[in-house]
Amino acid sequence: MLGMGALSALALPPVHCLPVLLITFPALGRAINRASGWKNAAWAGALFGFAFYTANLYWLVNAVMIRAEEFWWFVPFPSLGCALILAPMVAAAAAFSYLAPAGPRRLLALAASWTLFDMGRVFLFSGFTWNPLGSALAVPGVAGDVLIQPAAWIGVDGLTFFVVLGALFGGQALQDAVQVRMGRPALIFPRRADRLRIAACAAFMLCASLTASIIRLNTVHPAGEAGPVTVLVQGNVPETEKVGHLNPRDIFMRYLHLTADGVLQARKLQPPLAFADAVTRPIVFLWPETAFPGSGLLQDSPRARQMIMDWAQGADAGFIGALRVDDNGRYRNSVIALAPGGEMTAFYDKARLVPFGEYQPPFIPLQIVPQGGMAAGPGAQTWHLPGIPAVGPLVCYEVIFSGLTVDRHDRPRWLANVTNDAWFGDSAGPRQHLSSVRLRAVEEGLPIARAANTGISIAYDGFGHELARLGWGKTGTLVVPLPAALPAPLFARCGRSLPVLLSLAVFLAALVRIQRKPVK
Structure with a gap:
Protein backbone atom coordinates (compact mmCIF):
# COMPACT_ATOMS: atom_id res chain seq x y z
CA MET A 1 0.00 0.00 0.00
CA HIS A 221 -20.86 35.39 -20.48
CA PRO A 222 -19.44 37.99 -18.06
CA ALA A 223 -22.02 40.43 -16.82
CA GLY A 224 -21.93 43.84 -15.18
CA GLU A 225 -19.00 46.06 -14.38
CA ALA A 226 -15.60 45.02 -15.71
CA GLY A 227 -12.80 44.45 -13.25
CA PRO A 228 -9.93 46.88 -12.71
CA VAL A 229 -6.62 46.98 -14.51
CA THR A 230 -4.43 45.07 -12.07
CA VAL A 231 -0.69 45.52 -11.71
CA LEU A 232 0.85 42.44 -10.10
CA VAL A 233 4.26 43.22 -8.66
CA GLN A 234 6.70 40.31 -8.33
CA GLY A 235 9.79 41.47 -6.43
CA ASN A 236 11.49 38.03 -6.48
CA VAL A 237 13.05 38.53 -3.05
CA PRO A 238 14.81 35.42 -1.68
CA GLU A 239 13.22 34.32 1.57
CA THR A 240 16.61 34.28 3.27
CA GLU A 241 16.82 38.07 2.77
CA LYS A 242 13.40 38.63 4.30
CA VAL A 243 13.91 36.28 7.23
CA GLY A 244 17.31 37.82 7.93
CA HIS A 245 16.01 41.38 7.46
CA LEU A 246 18.71 41.97 4.89
CA ASN A 247 18.70 44.97 2.54
CA PRO A 248 15.23 46.24 3.54
CA ARG A 249 15.79 49.61 1.88
CA ASP A 250 16.94 48.03 -1.39
CA ILE A 251 13.94 45.71 -1.41
CA PHE A 252 11.56 48.59 -0.71
CA MET A 253 13.06 50.62 -3.54
CA ARG A 254 12.84 47.61 -5.87
CA TYR A 255 9.11 47.42 -5.22
CA LEU A 256 8.71 51.16 -5.77
CA HIS A 257 10.49 51.02 -9.14
CA LEU A 258 8.53 47.96 -10.27
CA THR A 259 5.26 49.53 -9.20
CA ALA A 260 5.98 52.78 -11.03
CA ASP A 261 6.80 50.87 -14.20
CA GLY A 262 3.70 48.68 -13.92
CA VAL A 263 1.31 51.54 -13.25
CA LEU A 264 2.77 53.44 -16.21
CA GLN A 265 2.03 50.43 -18.44
CA ALA A 266 -1.49 50.26 -17.02
CA ARG A 267 -2.10 53.93 -17.76
CA LYS A 268 -1.12 53.36 -21.39
CA LEU A 269 -3.99 50.84 -21.66
CA GLN A 270 -6.54 53.51 -20.74
CA PRO A 271 -8.47 55.20 -23.57
CA PRO A 272 -7.21 58.63 -24.68
CA LEU A 273 -8.78 61.65 -23.01
CA ALA A 274 -10.11 62.74 -26.39
CA PHE A 275 -12.68 59.95 -26.27
CA ALA A 276 -15.18 61.44 -23.88
CA ASP A 277 -17.48 58.39 -24.01
CA ALA A 278 -14.72 55.90 -23.18
CA VAL A 279 -14.84 54.25 -19.78
CA THR A 280 -11.65 54.61 -17.77
CA ARG A 281 -11.03 51.56 -15.62
CA PRO A 282 -9.49 51.89 -12.17
CA ILE A 283 -5.89 50.78 -11.69
CA VAL A 284 -5.05 48.63 -8.67
CA PHE A 285 -1.58 47.32 -7.89
CA LEU A 286 -0.86 44.30 -5.70
CA TRP A 287 2.25 43.62 -3.63
CA PRO A 288 2.73 40.04 -2.40
CA GLU A 289 2.23 38.66 1.10
CA THR A 290 4.73 40.19 3.58
CA ALA A 291 6.32 41.84 0.58
CA PHE A 292 9.43 43.21 2.26
CA PRO A 293 11.26 43.21 5.64
CA GLY A 294 10.15 45.76 8.19
CA SER A 295 6.76 44.58 9.38
CA GLY A 296 5.69 47.82 11.02
CA LEU A 297 6.67 50.14 8.19
CA LEU A 298 3.26 50.57 6.59
CA GLN A 299 1.38 50.66 9.87
CA ASP A 300 3.69 53.12 11.61
CA SER A 301 4.95 55.34 8.81
CA PRO A 302 2.54 57.61 6.91
CA ARG A 303 5.59 58.79 4.98
CA ALA A 304 6.29 55.27 3.68
CA ARG A 305 2.67 54.87 2.60
CA GLN A 306 2.76 58.22 0.87
CA MET A 307 5.99 57.25 -0.94
CA ILE A 308 4.37 54.09 -2.28
CA MET A 309 1.42 55.96 -3.71
CA ASP A 310 3.59 58.79 -5.05
CA TRP A 311 5.61 56.25 -7.05
CA ALA A 312 2.36 54.65 -8.16
CA GLN A 313 1.10 57.93 -9.63
CA GLY A 314 -2.17 57.24 -11.43
CA ALA A 315 -3.17 54.15 -9.42
CA ASP A 316 -6.56 54.26 -7.73
CA ALA A 317 -5.55 51.86 -4.94
CA GLY A 318 -2.73 49.65 -3.76
CA PHE A 319 -3.11 46.33 -1.95
CA ILE A 320 -0.02 45.60 0.14
CA GLY A 321 0.71 42.29 1.83
CA ALA A 322 2.22 43.12 5.22
CA LEU A 323 2.38 42.10 8.85
CA ARG A 324 0.57 44.40 11.25
CA VAL A 325 0.18 44.55 15.01
CA ASP A 326 -3.33 44.68 16.46
CA ASP A 327 -4.48 46.55 19.57
CA ASN A 328 -3.56 43.57 21.76
CA GLY A 329 0.00 43.43 20.48
CA ARG A 330 -0.59 40.29 18.35
CA TYR A 331 0.84 40.04 14.86
CA ARG A 332 -1.54 39.52 11.98
CA ASN A 333 -0.82 38.52 8.39
CA SER A 334 -2.73 41.15 6.47
CA VAL A 335 -3.54 42.92 3.25
CA ILE A 336 -3.67 46.69 3.62
CA ALA A 337 -5.51 48.88 1.10
CA LEU A 338 -3.94 52.25 0.36
CA ALA A 339 -5.75 55.21 -1.18
CA PRO A 340 -4.00 57.58 -3.65
CA GLY A 341 -3.13 59.88 -0.77
CA GLY A 342 -1.45 57.09 1.20
CA GLU A 343 -4.26 56.60 3.71
CA MET A 344 -5.05 53.07 4.92
CA THR A 345 -8.65 52.62 3.80
CA ALA A 346 -9.09 48.96 4.72
CA PHE A 347 -7.24 45.95 6.02
CA TYR A 348 -7.95 42.26 5.90
CA ASP A 349 -6.42 39.78 8.35
CA LYS A 350 -5.72 36.24 7.26
CA ALA A 351 -8.29 33.94 8.85
CA ARG A 352 -6.83 30.52 8.01
CA LEU A 353 -3.36 30.34 9.54
CA VAL A 354 -0.78 27.70 8.65
CA PRO A 355 -0.35 25.21 11.52
CA PHE A 356 3.24 25.10 12.84
CA GLY A 357 4.14 27.99 10.54
CA GLU A 358 1.92 30.92 11.54
CA TYR A 359 0.51 29.55 14.75
CA GLN A 360 1.37 26.77 17.17
CA PRO A 361 -1.31 24.24 18.14
CA PRO A 362 -1.58 24.35 21.96
CA PHE A 363 -0.83 20.64 22.44
CA ILE A 364 2.73 20.96 21.02
CA PRO A 365 5.11 21.15 24.01
CA LEU A 366 8.10 22.51 22.06
CA GLN A 367 8.28 26.18 21.11
CA ILE A 368 8.32 26.08 17.30
CA VAL A 369 6.52 29.28 16.32
CA PRO A 370 7.92 32.48 17.91
CA GLN A 371 5.59 33.95 20.55
CA GLY A 372 3.00 31.28 19.79
CA GLY A 373 2.31 32.69 16.33
CA MET A 374 -0.18 35.14 14.88
CA ALA A 375 -3.80 35.99 15.54
CA ALA A 376 -6.43 34.97 12.98
CA GLY A 377 -8.91 37.29 11.30
CA PRO A 378 -12.70 36.81 11.28
CA GLY A 379 -13.02 35.30 7.79
CA ALA A 380 -13.99 36.17 4.23
CA GLN A 381 -14.73 39.84 3.56
CA THR A 382 -15.68 42.06 0.65
CA TRP A 383 -14.09 45.47 0.33
CA HIS A 384 -16.10 48.35 -1.11
CA LEU A 385 -13.45 50.95 -1.87
CA PRO A 386 -14.12 54.25 -3.67
CA GLY A 387 -14.02 53.77 -7.45
CA ILE A 388 -12.95 50.08 -7.20
CA PRO A 389 -15.22 47.14 -8.08
CA ALA A 390 -16.05 45.17 -4.93
CA VAL A 391 -13.15 42.85 -4.18
CA GLY A 392 -12.55 39.84 -1.94
CA PRO A 393 -9.00 39.85 -0.50
CA LEU A 394 -7.25 36.54 0.25
CA VAL A 395 -3.88 35.89 1.87
CA CYS A 396 -1.74 32.98 0.74
CA TYR A 397 -3.17 29.50 1.24
CA GLU A 398 -6.65 30.75 2.20
CA VAL A 399 -7.34 30.26 -1.49
CA ILE A 400 -7.22 26.46 -1.08
CA PHE A 401 -10.48 26.40 0.92
CA SER A 402 -13.26 25.54 -1.49
CA GLY A 403 -16.52 27.28 -0.62
CA LEU A 404 -14.92 29.45 2.07
CA THR A 405 -13.15 32.14 0.06
CA VAL A 406 -16.05 34.51 -0.58
CA ASP A 407 -18.52 36.33 1.66
CA ARG A 408 -21.78 34.64 0.58
CA HIS A 409 -23.86 37.61 1.76
CA ASP A 410 -21.78 40.20 -0.08
CA ARG A 411 -20.46 38.66 -3.30
CA PRO A 412 -17.45 40.56 -4.70
CA ARG A 413 -16.77 41.25 -8.37
CA TRP A 414 -13.20 39.89 -8.30
CA LEU A 415 -10.67 38.28 -5.96
CA ALA A 416 -7.22 39.55 -4.99
CA ASN A 417 -4.79 36.94 -3.69
CA VAL A 418 -1.40 37.94 -2.27
CA THR A 419 1.01 35.15 -1.43
CA ASN A 420 4.62 34.21 -0.84
CA ASP A 421 5.63 30.74 -2.05
CA ALA A 422 9.35 31.51 -1.78
CA TRP A 423 9.41 29.33 1.34
CA PHE A 424 8.91 26.23 -0.80
CA GLY A 425 11.40 26.82 -3.58
CA ASP A 426 11.00 25.91 -7.24
CA SER A 427 9.08 22.73 -6.37
CA ALA A 428 5.66 21.19 -6.84
CA GLY A 429 4.28 23.25 -3.94
CA PRO A 430 3.78 26.57 -5.78
CA ARG A 431 2.23 24.72 -8.75
CA GLN A 432 -0.18 22.86 -6.50
CA HIS A 433 -1.08 26.16 -4.86
CA LEU A 434 -1.72 27.63 -8.29
CA SER A 435 -4.23 24.91 -9.19
CA SER A 436 -6.29 25.96 -6.16
CA VAL A 437 -6.37 29.56 -7.41
CA ARG A 438 -7.65 28.37 -10.78
CA LEU A 439 -10.34 26.14 -9.27
CA ARG A 440 -11.61 28.91 -6.97
CA ALA A 441 -12.09 31.12 -10.03
CA VAL A 442 -14.31 28.44 -11.62
CA GLU A 443 -16.25 27.65 -8.45
CA GLU A 444 -17.05 31.29 -7.76
CA GLY A 445 -17.26 32.51 -11.36
CA LEU A 446 -14.94 35.37 -10.43
CA PRO A 447 -11.74 36.67 -12.04
CA ILE A 448 -8.78 36.44 -9.69
CA ALA A 449 -5.47 38.29 -9.64
CA ARG A 450 -2.58 36.73 -7.74
CA ALA A 451 0.66 38.48 -6.77
CA ALA A 452 3.41 36.12 -5.56
CA ASN A 453 6.80 37.23 -4.26
CA THR A 454 8.94 34.83 -6.31
CA GLY A 455 6.14 33.62 -8.58
CA ILE A 456 3.98 32.41 -10.00
CA SER A 457 1.99 35.67 -10.35
CA ILE A 458 -1.05 35.10 -12.51
CA ALA A 459 -4.58 36.17 -13.43
CA TYR A 460 -7.56 33.98 -14.35
CA ASP A 461 -11.02 34.84 -15.58
CA GLY A 462 -14.19 33.31 -14.11
CA PHE A 463 -13.76 30.19 -16.27
CA GLY A 464 -10.30 29.51 -14.85
CA HIS A 465 -8.76 30.50 -18.17
CA GLU A 466 -5.29 31.96 -17.79
CA LEU A 467 -5.10 35.61 -18.81
CA ALA A 468 -1.40 36.20 -18.12
CA ARG A 469 1.40 34.89 -15.93
CA LEU A 470 4.85 35.83 -14.68
CA GLY A 471 6.87 32.67 -14.08
CA TRP A 472 8.83 31.43 -11.12
CA GLY A 473 11.99 33.28 -10.17
CA LYS A 474 11.41 36.33 -12.35
CA THR A 475 11.43 39.98 -11.32
CA GLY A 476 8.84 42.21 -12.95
CA THR A 477 5.25 43.29 -13.20
CA LEU A 478 2.19 41.84 -14.84
CA VAL A 479 -0.46 44.24 -16.10
CA VAL A 480 -3.84 42.57 -16.59
CA PRO A 481 -7.23 44.18 -17.29
CA LEU A 482 -9.64 41.85 -15.50
CA PRO A 483 -12.96 40.98 -17.18
CA ALA A 484 -16.32 41.20 -15.47
CA ALA A 485 -17.53 38.46 -13.17
CA LEU A 486 -19.69 35.61 -14.46
CA PRO A 487 -23.20 35.10 -13.09
CA ALA A 488 -22.89 33.21 -9.80
CA PRO A 489 -22.65 29.50 -10.68
CA LEU A 490 -24.53 26.82 -8.76
CA PHE A 491 -21.61 26.06 -6.46
CA ALA A 492 -21.22 29.75 -5.57
CA ARG A 493 -24.86 29.73 -4.41
CA CYS A 494 -24.98 26.35 -2.65
CA GLY A 495 -21.38 25.75 -1.61
CA ARG A 496 -20.05 22.43 -0.34
Missing part, protein backbone atom coordinates in the same frame (compact mmCIF):
# COMPACT_ATOMS: atom_id res chain seq x y z
CA LEU A 2 2.86 2.38 0.67
CA GLY A 3 4.05 2.12 -2.93
CA MET A 4 0.54 2.57 -4.33
CA GLY A 5 -0.06 5.64 -2.17
CA ALA A 6 3.20 7.29 -3.16
CA LEU A 7 2.61 6.53 -6.83
CA SER A 8 -0.82 8.19 -6.65
CA ALA A 9 0.84 11.54 -5.96
CA LEU A 10 1.93 11.62 -9.62
CA ALA A 11 -1.68 12.39 -10.58
CA LEU A 12 -1.52 15.74 -8.79
CA PRO A 13 -0.09 19.01 -10.15
CA PRO A 14 2.32 19.64 -11.71
CA VAL A 15 2.65 16.11 -13.18
CA HIS A 16 -1.07 15.37 -13.80
CA CYS A 17 -0.40 11.70 -14.59
CA LEU A 18 -4.04 10.67 -14.16
CA PRO A 19 -3.69 7.17 -15.64
CA VAL A 20 -1.61 6.12 -12.62
CA LEU A 21 -4.81 6.19 -10.55
CA LEU A 22 -6.16 3.32 -12.67
CA ILE A 23 -3.43 1.19 -11.08
CA THR A 24 -3.21 2.52 -7.55
CA PHE A 25 -6.82 2.98 -6.48
CA PRO A 26 -7.95 -0.49 -7.59
CA ALA A 27 -5.10 -1.85 -5.46
CA LEU A 28 -6.50 0.04 -2.47
CA GLY A 29 -10.01 -1.14 -3.30
CA ARG A 30 -8.90 -4.79 -3.50
CA ALA A 31 -7.04 -4.52 -0.18
CA ILE A 32 -10.19 -3.24 1.51
CA ASN A 33 -12.33 -5.81 -0.29
CA ARG A 34 -10.14 -8.67 0.95
CA ALA A 35 -9.69 -7.31 4.48
CA SER A 36 -10.81 -9.64 7.26
CA GLY A 37 -12.33 -6.78 9.23
CA TRP A 38 -12.72 -3.03 9.37
CA LYS A 39 -9.47 -2.64 11.34
CA ASN A 40 -7.44 -4.28 8.59
CA ALA A 41 -9.24 -2.12 6.05
CA ALA A 42 -8.34 0.95 8.09
CA TRP A 43 -4.68 -0.08 8.19
CA ALA A 44 -4.63 -0.45 4.42
CA GLY A 45 -6.09 3.03 4.09
CA ALA A 46 -3.67 4.48 6.64
CA LEU A 47 -0.61 3.12 4.82
CA PHE A 48 -1.92 4.32 1.46
CA GLY A 49 -2.75 7.77 2.86
CA PHE A 50 0.56 8.15 4.71
CA ALA A 51 2.58 7.47 1.55
CA PHE A 52 0.25 9.58 -0.60
CA TYR A 53 0.58 12.69 1.58
CA THR A 54 4.29 12.19 2.26
CA ALA A 55 4.96 12.13 -1.47
CA ASN A 56 2.74 15.03 -2.49
CA LEU A 57 3.88 17.28 0.39
CA TYR A 58 7.61 16.60 0.09
CA TRP A 59 8.28 20.27 -0.64
CA LEU A 60 7.35 21.35 2.92
CA VAL A 61 10.90 20.46 3.91
CA ASN A 62 12.13 23.46 1.89
CA ALA A 63 10.55 25.88 4.38
CA VAL A 64 12.60 24.42 7.24
CA MET A 65 15.81 24.42 5.21
CA ILE A 66 15.67 28.22 5.00
CA ARG A 67 16.36 28.28 8.76
CA ALA A 68 18.18 24.96 8.94
CA GLU A 69 20.85 26.30 11.30
CA GLU A 70 18.13 26.93 13.89
CA PHE A 71 15.62 24.18 13.15
CA TRP A 72 17.83 21.42 11.69
CA TRP A 73 16.24 18.90 14.06
CA PHE A 74 12.81 19.65 12.55
CA VAL A 75 13.78 18.80 8.92
CA PRO A 76 12.20 15.31 8.81
CA PHE A 77 8.92 16.38 10.36
CA PRO A 78 6.99 18.68 7.98
CA SER A 79 6.15 16.13 5.29
CA LEU A 80 6.10 13.06 7.55
CA GLY A 81 4.26 14.91 10.32
CA CYS A 82 1.55 16.22 8.00
CA ALA A 83 1.21 12.75 6.48
CA LEU A 84 0.74 11.23 9.94
CA ILE A 85 -1.98 13.77 10.71
CA LEU A 86 -3.76 13.31 7.38
CA ALA A 87 -3.44 9.53 6.98
CA PRO A 88 -6.21 8.81 9.55
CA MET A 89 -8.68 10.51 7.20
CA VAL A 90 -7.93 7.86 4.55
CA ALA A 91 -8.00 5.15 7.23
CA ALA A 92 -11.45 6.31 8.32
CA ALA A 93 -12.67 6.35 4.72
CA ALA A 94 -11.44 2.77 4.25
CA ALA A 95 -13.01 1.60 7.51
CA PHE A 96 -16.40 3.14 6.69
CA SER A 97 -16.37 1.68 3.19
CA TYR A 98 -16.00 -1.75 4.79
CA LEU A 99 -19.58 -1.39 6.04
CA ALA A 100 -20.79 -2.00 2.48
CA PRO A 101 -20.96 -5.54 1.06
CA ALA A 102 -17.79 -6.76 -0.61
CA GLY A 103 -17.50 -6.18 -4.34
CA PRO A 104 -18.65 -3.24 -6.45
CA ARG A 105 -20.74 -1.70 -3.69
CA ARG A 106 -17.71 -1.51 -1.40
CA LEU A 107 -15.85 0.35 -4.14
CA LEU A 108 -18.81 2.70 -4.44
CA ALA A 109 -18.76 3.30 -0.69
CA LEU A 110 -15.01 3.96 -0.82
CA ALA A 111 -15.39 6.68 -3.46
CA ALA A 112 -18.06 8.38 -1.35
CA SER A 113 -16.28 8.02 2.01
CA TRP A 114 -12.94 9.17 0.52
CA THR A 115 -14.66 12.36 -0.65
CA LEU A 116 -16.43 13.01 2.66
CA PHE A 117 -13.34 12.51 4.81
CA ASP A 118 -11.23 14.46 2.34
CA MET A 119 -13.63 17.36 2.79
CA GLY A 120 -13.33 16.87 6.54
CA ARG A 121 -9.71 18.02 6.40
CA VAL A 122 -11.07 21.55 6.71
CA PHE A 123 -11.61 20.82 10.42
CA LEU A 124 -8.02 19.72 11.17
CA PHE A 125 -6.39 22.51 13.20
CA SER A 126 -7.08 25.60 11.07
CA GLY A 127 -7.70 23.35 8.07
CA PHE A 128 -5.45 21.74 5.50
CA THR A 129 -7.44 20.87 2.37
CA TRP A 130 -4.35 20.88 0.18
CA ASN A 131 -4.33 18.68 -2.94
CA PRO A 132 -7.82 17.22 -3.26
CA LEU A 133 -7.67 14.67 -6.07
CA GLY A 134 -10.09 16.78 -8.12
CA SER A 135 -7.22 19.23 -8.64
CA ALA A 136 -5.56 16.59 -10.83
CA LEU A 137 -7.98 17.68 -13.58
CA ALA A 138 -6.59 21.23 -13.61
CA VAL A 139 -4.09 20.36 -16.34
CA PRO A 140 -2.44 23.32 -18.09
CA GLY A 141 -4.05 24.90 -21.12
CA VAL A 142 -7.37 24.51 -22.90
CA ALA A 143 -7.78 20.86 -21.92
CA GLY A 144 -7.78 21.85 -18.26
CA ASP A 145 -10.20 24.71 -18.94
CA VAL A 146 -12.71 22.14 -20.19
CA LEU A 147 -12.05 19.45 -17.58
CA ILE A 148 -12.53 21.73 -14.56
CA GLN A 149 -15.79 23.42 -15.61
CA PRO A 150 -17.97 20.98 -13.59
CA ALA A 151 -16.43 22.59 -10.50
CA ALA A 152 -18.87 25.45 -11.19
CA TRP A 153 -21.65 23.06 -10.15
CA ILE A 154 -20.13 20.52 -7.77
CA GLY A 155 -16.86 22.12 -6.67
CA VAL A 156 -13.45 20.50 -6.53
CA ASP A 157 -14.80 17.98 -4.00
CA GLY A 158 -17.36 16.79 -6.53
CA LEU A 159 -14.53 16.41 -9.03
CA THR A 160 -12.65 14.39 -6.41
CA PHE A 161 -15.61 12.02 -6.07
CA PHE A 162 -15.76 11.32 -9.78
CA VAL A 163 -11.98 10.98 -10.11
CA VAL A 164 -11.89 8.38 -7.32
CA LEU A 165 -15.02 6.63 -8.62
CA GLY A 166 -13.62 6.46 -12.15
CA ALA A 167 -10.24 5.23 -10.92
CA LEU A 168 -11.77 2.48 -8.77
CA PHE A 169 -14.29 1.12 -11.27
CA GLY A 170 -12.50 1.91 -14.51
CA GLY A 171 -9.14 0.72 -13.28
CA GLN A 172 -10.49 -2.49 -11.78
CA ALA A 173 -12.55 -3.30 -14.87
CA LEU A 174 -9.47 -2.84 -17.06
CA GLN A 175 -7.33 -4.98 -14.80
CA ASP A 176 -9.98 -7.71 -14.68
CA ALA A 177 -10.22 -7.69 -18.45
CA VAL A 178 -6.45 -8.21 -18.64
CA GLN A 179 -6.67 -10.96 -16.03
CA VAL A 180 -9.30 -12.84 -18.03
CA ARG A 181 -7.37 -12.44 -21.26
CA MET A 182 -4.33 -13.97 -19.58
CA GLY A 183 -6.40 -16.94 -18.43
CA ARG A 184 -6.57 -15.84 -14.80
CA PRO A 185 -9.75 -15.28 -12.75
CA ALA A 186 -11.12 -11.75 -12.53
CA LEU A 187 -10.93 -10.23 -9.06
CA ILE A 188 -14.09 -8.12 -8.78
CA PHE A 189 -15.80 -7.98 -12.19
CA PRO A 190 -15.75 -11.54 -13.57
CA ARG A 191 -18.55 -11.01 -16.08
CA ARG A 192 -17.71 -9.38 -19.38
CA ALA A 193 -21.13 -7.73 -19.43
CA ASP A 194 -20.33 -5.90 -16.17
CA ARG A 195 -17.03 -4.64 -17.55
CA LEU A 196 -18.75 -3.43 -20.70
CA ARG A 197 -21.37 -1.61 -18.61
CA ILE A 198 -18.63 0.14 -16.64
CA ALA A 199 -16.91 1.18 -19.87
CA ALA A 200 -20.21 2.45 -21.29
CA CYS A 201 -21.02 4.40 -18.10
CA ALA A 202 -17.53 5.91 -18.01
CA ALA A 203 -17.74 6.95 -21.66
CA PHE A 204 -21.22 8.42 -21.15
CA MET A 205 -20.22 10.41 -18.04
CA LEU A 206 -17.06 11.71 -19.69
CA CYS A 207 -18.93 12.77 -22.84
CA ALA A 208 -21.70 14.38 -20.78
CA SER A 209 -19.15 16.26 -18.66
CA LEU A 210 -17.18 17.50 -21.66
CA THR A 211 -20.36 18.51 -23.49
CA ALA A 212 -21.70 20.42 -20.49
CA SER A 213 -18.32 22.12 -20.04
CA ILE A 214 -18.09 23.20 -23.66
CA ILE A 215 -21.67 24.50 -23.57
CA ARG A 216 -20.86 26.50 -20.44
CA LEU A 217 -17.71 27.97 -21.97
CA ASN A 218 -19.68 29.12 -25.01
CA THR A 219 -22.98 30.24 -23.51
CA VAL A 220 -22.14 31.84 -20.14
CA SER A 497 -23.50 21.09 0.48
CA LEU A 498 -23.73 19.73 -3.07
CA PRO A 499 -20.69 17.39 -2.96
CA VAL A 500 -21.63 16.41 0.60
CA LEU A 501 -25.17 15.41 -0.43
CA LEU A 502 -23.86 13.62 -3.52
CA SER A 503 -21.35 11.59 -1.52
CA LEU A 504 -23.82 10.80 1.28
CA ALA A 505 -26.45 9.62 -1.18
CA VAL A 506 -23.97 7.34 -2.93
CA PHE A 507 -22.61 6.00 0.37
CA LEU A 508 -26.10 5.17 1.66
CA ALA A 509 -27.02 3.59 -1.67
CA ALA A 510 -23.95 1.35 -1.38
CA LEU A 511 -25.17 0.11 2.01
CA VAL A 512 -28.66 -0.84 0.87
CA ARG A 513 -29.05 -4.56 0.43
CA ILE A 514 -31.15 -5.43 -2.59
CA GLN A 515 -33.45 -8.38 -2.03
CA ARG A 516 -33.65 -10.44 -5.18
CA LYS A 517 -36.81 -12.45 -5.76
CA PRO A 518 -36.16 -16.17 -6.11
CA VAL A 519 -36.58 -17.54 -9.61
CA LYS A 520 -39.58 -19.89 -9.80
